[in-house]
Amino acid sequence: MRCSPFNVAAPEEGSSKLRRLPLYIRPLPDEALFSWGWRLARRFEWNLSTLARDGWGVRDPLSPDWWARPAGELLSALEARTGEERTELRRMTLLDWAPVVRDDECSSRFAGWRFEAHPPEERERGLAVCTACLSGDRAPYLRRTWLIGWVAVCEAHGCALLTRCPECRRSLRVPRPGSNAPFVASRCARCSADLTQAESQCAPEEICRLHKILLTGKRTGQTELRGIGALAWPEVVTLFDVLVGAIWEEMTVTDRLAAIAQVVNDGCLYGRFRIDVSRDRLGSLMLLGWLLNDWPRNLESSQVAGVVRGWMRARTRRVSRKCSSPQPADEKGCLESQRTISTNFAEHWQSASSRDPQRGATDHATTG
Numbered sequence: 001m002r003c004s005p006f007n008v009a010a011p012e013e014g015s016s017k018l019r020r021l022p023l024y025i026r027p028l029p030d031e032a033l034f035s036w037g038w039r040l041a042r043r044f045e046w047n048l049s050t051l052a053r054d055g056w057g058v059r060d061p062l063s064p065d066w067w068a069r070p071a072g073e074l075l076s077a078l079e080a081r082t083g084e085e086r087t088e089l090r091r092m093t094l095l096d097w098a099p100v101v102r103d104d105e106c107s108s109r110f111a112g113w114r115f116e117a118h119p120p121e122e123r124e125r126g127l128a129v130c131t132a133c134l135s136g137d138r139a140p141y142l143r144r145t146w147l148i149g150w151v152a153v154c155e156a157h158g159c160a161l162l163t164r165c166p167e168c169r170r171s172l173r174v175p176r177p178g179s180n181a182p183f184v185a186s187r188c189a190r191c192s193a194d195l196t197q198a199e200s201q202c203a204p205e206e207i208c209r210l211h212k213i214l215l216t217g218k219r220t221g222q223t224e225l226r227g228i229g230a231l232a233w234p235e236v237v238t239l240f241d242v243l244v245g246a247i248w249e250e251m252t253v254t255d256r257l258a259a260i261a262q263v264v265n266d267g268c269l270y271g272r273f274r275i276d277v278s279r280d281r282l283g284s285l286m287l288l289g290w291l292l293n294d295w296p297r298n299l300e301s302s303q304v305a306g307v308v309r310g311w312m313r314a315r316t317r318r319v320s321r322k323c324s325s326p327q328p329a330d331e332k333g334c335l336e337s338q339r340t341i342s343t344n345f346a347e348h349w350q351s352a353s354s355r356d357p358q359r360g361a362t363d364h365a366t367t368g
């Protein structure tokens, strides 16, 4: 059996004498700790799991999210082992971003398939990359934002992120930390195709705008959605679960297809973009963009309106449980978010109705 490449034992808990690793590579702009670890592990001809466990002292290197929010003692160990400054290490994580709420960072989070009953182990950790960014990299690497499962657009290039391999056509996936296959960010982990050869596709402007608002919300914890107002990040996630859940969980198949057809027609989506609103990141944001556009005027004329109205009127409001994590705090936060959202819903609906007496009469008739 091969020895650890570091020739050191895993650092003991509380140990103040952690030895510096013999190799160092500089983190690249907006690089994820996950990606930096993989690049460093390759220099040792090892996988990320071994580097994390033996070199950095990560207790469970196979857990998918240790890199995103490392505990303070792990940051201290990383500082001692790598020689990298703590502020730089934090910059490679999501420690300063809004915490995970209702599993909001997982793959294709707002896509329809997430509202179906898939057990967690069947969910593959999908990856999306910007081919324009990778083409310009001297050493290809993964940006932090690409590892958040609903991020669909490159902020620098304004193009849709690539989620499928141009060769094998299968979805891109985040390499497992224990994989012995060499990891290169610009190549498909399944067939090694060069991802930079894929044609990049401009994202629609309205989706870039929504995407920017969402990324600000994830970074700062606060969003400002036109027509809805200021919402904290957990409220945004709950709002989206109500809207998208209305389509995928509350509607009959016939009504759902009619609603999606309306989205497609209104946005002329299939003429310009090849999207799948039930599965992919860009498609799910397009659906959300359509639901939120000109709120609540747009929604009122759609098939979704009745379901959302029903949600507002219900004594016990339901939000998809399939999308939440099993943490009790998540459920509590969700209940608090529901109260804020339903107040916001009612206020905006009422003010939109008072601007349009005809609709006010209709609204009164349906909500009375």
Ligand SMILES: [Zn+2]
Pocket (backbone or CB within 6 Å): 130, 131, 132, 133, 134, 154, 155, 156, 157, 158
């Ligand atoms: Zn880019």
Ligand SMILES: [Zn+2]
Pocket (backbone or CB within 6 Å): 165, 166, 167, 168, 169, 170, 188, 189, 190, 191, 192, 193
């Ligand atoms: Zn491939």
